Amino acid sequence: MNNLLTLPVMIPLGFSLLALLWPRRASSIGILGLLATLLASAWLAWRVAGSGPMLLALGGWEPGLGIALHADALSSTLLLMSSVVALAAGTYSTGYFRERSDRARFWPLWLLLMTALHALFLSGDLFNLYVTLELIGLSAVALAALGGKRKAVEAALRYLILGLLGSLLFLAGVALIYAGYGTLDLMQLRNMLAPEPVAWIALTLMISGLLLKSALFPLHFWLPPAHANAPAPVSAVLSALVVKAALYLLLRFWLDIFDDVVTTFAAWLLGSLGAMAVLWGSWKALRAVRLKLLAAYSTVAQLGYLFLFFPLLAALPVGAARDTALGALILMALTHGFAKSALFLATGVIQQKAGHDRIEELGGAARALPVTVFTLALAGVALIGLPPSGTFQAKWQLFSAAIATGQWLWIPVIATGSLLAAAYVFRILGYAFASAEGVKYRIADGREELPALILAILATVLLGFGSIWVWEFVTPGALAVGEVP
């Protein structure tokens, strides 16, 4: 019996109830819950690495009638990442939210968001996925609106409405699938789906819903305001995890469930949109006035890179080369997750200590907040894709795949994107290193600065020198829903 599969979902849910019931202990309950979640996720990943994908038929009903939970290399990897990021950002939040009542508001929602993300990563049922998407959407919106600043609330409301539209598009696809194939279970569908109108239209609806949620250019317009106005720890998770959740589903559908349905043309479409996202996002990030806005736009760009993989994966024959590219895609997603959350947390520190996050007025930051500026630099290295960082190995494979498949078109895009990234990262550092007298910074304490630093180190050192582990762990059974004994 694989009830272990329920823990990464149910632990945060249970602790969110506890945090709701004991608001005065919310922070300690929350941290405890996230630690437990991390342990559970690690255990799950360990089991998957050891004995392959896992399956749990909830309620003991055969999948189809009941709902099944799946864990394979891809889902457990993302599970692990989200647990780590959530723990780090959560720890930071205890310093970010000074008011006890703010923490009491924050923690239950935060844990609900984790519940939602993990439920999505593990779910094996189309309609259940819709519910998890809605849970992600609502808890994320509620978190983004915390603090109740007008801009934040406005962004959150638009974010909510667009999120709902995305979910509805997804749900429409689900309805069509159920009408045509009479089941909602991914495992069964994967063997039933055929390239025919019903599947095409249903997939198109679901994919467009997910694209809206993963903010692929030109559907990105909602992301910068929402991510730039939310409280720092929330922005971190929005950028690092929430968009990744939609992307995860995209991958799962594209490469696994709907493998026979998708077309090369569609892959090229996604790739081109990704290319535009890289250029546009990087450019806007370079022009950004505020640090948080820069970070948000760089997310738009970084997501673009991930979509560049789709046409490449479509062109590569199934085999070692394709697995390598897939591993690179996942490695890039992981590195970006860690680096971007580190960037947002560091931004939060600067914003609170300097009282603003206007890039051109960061003078003296390097002297006042050396650790945080160092974190910015490390995260920046990972975002640019310079060694040592997981992104470097990932981009290497991206270039290589583009060359191998003769899709030269992407090479200048990646190169330009990287140079623009370098430009905006060193723009920050340039101002931060500039010596400015009379600038006042408040002292930051460890629980504010360290989480970001740790995340940045994970992105650069761990994933930079340990990148092979990602390939070894992920690629063999990356997409193995339904290949469970």
Next chain:
Amino acid sequence: MEITLWHLLDSLLAILLLGLAWSALSGTDLKRGVVLFMAFGLLLSLIWARLRAPDLALAEAAIGAGLSGALLLLALRDREKSENKAGQPMSLLRLATVLLMLLLAASFALAYVTAVTSNTGGRLAGLAFGNLEQSGVSNPVTAVLLNFRAYDTLLELAVLLAATLGILALGSERRPFRRPGVLLGALVTWISPLLVIVAGYLLWTGAHAPGGAFQAGALLAAAIVMLRLGGMTSEQLPHQLLQGWLLAGGIAAFMLAGYLATFHDLAFLQYPAGWAGLLILLIESAAMLSIALSLGLAYLGGSPSGWDERSSRGKRS
């Protein structure tokens, strides 16, 4: 297949529904839009009944039309700057959006028709009815909701909780209504207990007949709405700590029941043989209260007085 009177009625209902929706959405007068939307909801619940979905008819009437309507009407009090602008783009663009809309609808319809015509089997119905005995209840919908797909329902309660917490986090409740006239006052005092009784009945009957936690919870929430209209202040709600427990109750019951099974070396949410009926009733009762309170607080529009003191009060409690 022959065209029967039913089909004419169906087409009539469908056209009526579309008309209502269109006029609810296209007008710039929001009050009118909201009222039309409530009418739309009622018509929809009629259609649910026609399509032999009585559980949905109840839920739609209580939640879809009733509570959403109440919330929307209340929301009309908050003026929007953007409202006064006629929210329509210039005609050419407008035409384009209409065409796109039709294209979307057409492609959906195309897929739908092919799907329904090609797949005339019972889909999951057979499985569901086949396992109804083991499910512990005789109302198939309840069986799906609380047994076959209980996990959906669990997460759905989490969605409701997330929304409620979000609302509570946004600020304090709306100002309560001033005491109404005698007539409404009397009405409230008569109706709300009635709603409570009906809710209890719906919950109980949900096991074998249409009804269940959601409909019942919605009715309880309706009772709160009535009382609120009758000038109830949030002091008259249960104590804040009790509110917390009520909100958490539904999910908590679900999780406990779910893990209870795992001790018997069963799968999560797999009810031990013979316990299903009882467990489902317990879960539903807790869920009903959670739903009722959540929706009630949503109607209050914010955290009730004293909600935040929970976190800053001294060691006691």
Next chain:
Amino acid sequence: MMLTQLIFGIAGGLLFAMGLRSALIRESLLARILAVNVSGAGIFLAFVAIAYRGLEETPDPVPHALVLTGIVVAVSATALALALRRRLEEADDE
């Protein structure tokens, strides 16, 4: 296959698209929230139409359950959206 299924299914598709359009083009937030609800109702209608199996046979309960879940999710989202909107207007006054 029966005509009723088609009638309501197609109507559902129309509602879905109609709501989507208004949600995207309307300025007023309240109108957009209404539109989202209408759009959702359209999909629910399609679901229930799928479940319908004629006057004699009891319909497929699974879509009914899904729609019931969907209705609750929809009302939660609506409530949150309205609360945000209210908060927004208050912030305006500030």
Next chain:
Amino acid sequence: MSFNSWLPVLIVMSSLVPGLVIFLLREENHLLRTLLNLFGAVIKLLLVGVLIWGVFHAQVIETRWTLAPGLDLVLHADALSVLFVTLSTLLWLLTTIYAIGYLENAPHRSRFFGFFSLCVTATVGLALAGNLFTFVIFYEMLTLATYPLIAHKGSPEALRGARIYLAYTLSGGILLLIGTIWLWNIAGPLEFAQGGILGSIEGLDPIVLGIIFLLLMTGLGVKAALVPLHGWLPQAMVAPAPVSALLHAVAVVKAGAFGIVRVVYDVYGIEFAASLGLLTPLAIAAGITIVYGSLKALSQDHLKKRLAWSTVSQVSYIALGAAILGPLATIGGVVHLVHQGLMKITLFFAAGNYAETLGIHKVSEMNGVGRQMPGTTLAFTIGALGMIGLPPVAGFISKWYLGLGAVEAGIAAWILPILIASSLLNAAYFLPILYRAWFLRAEHKPLVAGNRVKTVTPPALLWPPIITASLALAAGLFAAAPYSPLEWAQLIAEREYKQ
């Protein structure tokens, strides 16, 4: 794992670890920082000694760590890497001493020395790189570690210079990256091997190889300051003297030149590259750079600027050596890697001393400095003569072998004129300085020296240039001795031309 498989890592770590620790030190923690610096430098020197011994006895000294499917991080010691590692380690020790003296109670010293150590770490890393992938990694790290050093002063022009440097090197880095990946894609793991690896691989399209060669050379040429990719070098002059010294002698410029040597000899293989007709363009580019750099140097009055332009010219001797087929030219180019380093670092140390002691920045102010600062000026003189190529200073050896190589390769017709012309130009821009320094008497001295009556150079600043100068002299005088740079260069050359 045996000691030999740890040795390269240890050599890299010996500067990395102190660097990271130094970052954490508080500003006023002067003593501990100095100790860490020197400790790291000395340890590295000792380890390099072991390395030399090992390589001389043809042991396999290699560390390997897989990063991705088909991508290994390889640190490997061969004759060429040993030559460069030794040079950078030795000069790092001296530069560290010099910097400690130079930055007496200047702000941000922890930051400076931290990045300084990282800079050397990257240099040593790319010296020991066992394949092109590893080389690229450290090449990029070098860019990152140098940027803060150039920007160190935080003044607008410092930031500007750093920004320009970054723009050039990162763009070059991308081209290098693309070229490397492309080559990796068609030729598999690009492990450096004497005599090259591409020659033995069947079915490679010569056109593609040509394009890739162009990409690689552009990428490397930026750091090696090949005209027209040299634009950043004069801008980077704003950096503190020790940084300029390191930049010009070992770290950045030399890394580019070293990369060119690696690609030509150990990836393409000189004979194969020649057969593809890739060498002549490279030789032309190098030739142009040599002359152009010298010409620009002539017109500079700012001392460090003049030295910078002379670097542009001098470093291209290395590229030239790599571009001429034949062992003699190889020897000339490779040995110049060391000689130019020794001589140029001497010159920059001296320039720094003039600025520090007498506040002299311009050539026109240097009248009579010989009498005021005899030690420094003596060192400067040796370095300058070496640059011109006068025997017995090391520079002469390089130019001599390059000339012989040109004759051997039968392209003396246009190479020799270049060498002669540049030597004359070198003389033209160095001799006047020496003349002013020694034979003119310093007018308006008080103005220059400020109110300081007696001007002394602290030993930490005085001895490094003297040591490097004498090394440059020794390298020339005892060129035939065992373990001398020339010896190594010959060892390398005969290994490169095995087949």
